[in-house]
Amino acid sequence: MSQLPCVDMTLLDGILERYPREEPSLIQVLQDVQRTYNYLPCEVLERVASALGVPLAKVFSVSTFYKAFSLTPQGRVVIKVCTGTACHIRGAGQLIDEVQRRLRIGPGETTEDLGFTLQTVNCVGACAMAPVVIVGEKYVGAAKASDLAKHLGATEGGDHAN
Numbered sequence: 390m391s392q393l394p395c396v397d398m399t400l401l402d403g404i405l406e407r408y409p410r411e412e413p414s415l416i417q418v419l420q421d422v423q424r425t426y427n428y429l430p431c432e433v434l435e436r437v438a439s440a441l442g443v444p445l446a447k448v449f450s451v452s453t454f455y456k457a458f459s460l461t462p463q464g465r466v467v468i469k470v471c472t473g474t475a476c477h478i479r480g481a482g483q484l485i486d487e488v489q490r491r492l493r494i495g496p497g498e499t500t501e502d503l504g505f506t507l508q509t510v511n512c513v514g515a516c517a518m519a520p521v522v523i524v525g526e527k528y529v530g531a532a533k534a535s536d537l538a539k540h541l542g543a544t545e546g547g548d549h550a551n
């Protein structure tokens with residue numbers, strides 16, 4: 390079983406300084422925490438709850454409600470495979486299989502070195518380019534399984550791409 394890296398709580402201090410210490414700040418604080426840590430670490434959520442005077446149960450309920458938040462560590466590069474109808478028909482399944490084969494992770498999972506996370510998403514509004522994969526911020530249209538190595542290799546975790 391892999392060990393999670395320690396969480397640098399000083400980063401949270403910088404976030405909390407930017408907002409009033411009250412409940413309405415909760416979502417903005419969580420957004421900044423997600424951006425900074427790439428997920429919402431448990432110990433950070435506990436500190437957020439006490440700093441803003443919000444019950445921990447409410448913090449967890451907000452954290453699990455929004456898809457943009459994750460309670461588990463995410464890879465530095467998130468690979469999103471669109472599984473909407475157009476992409477499904479044009480081979481999204483093979484793209485998922487190829488990512489799984491190369492990185493040995495399934496949808497919703499992250500590589501042990503936190504290099505990559507694989508996600509499936511609903512239609513991203515680019516059906517004319519189907520099938521679509523988003524690697525980090527980059528949209529790859531008409532994606533082919535055989536091309537994925539090059540797109541994964543162009544990222545910081547590229548050593549997985551062979």
Ligand code: FES
Pocket residue numbers: 471472473474475476477511512513514515516517519520521
């Ligand atoms: S179904 Fe994939 S972009 Fe629309």
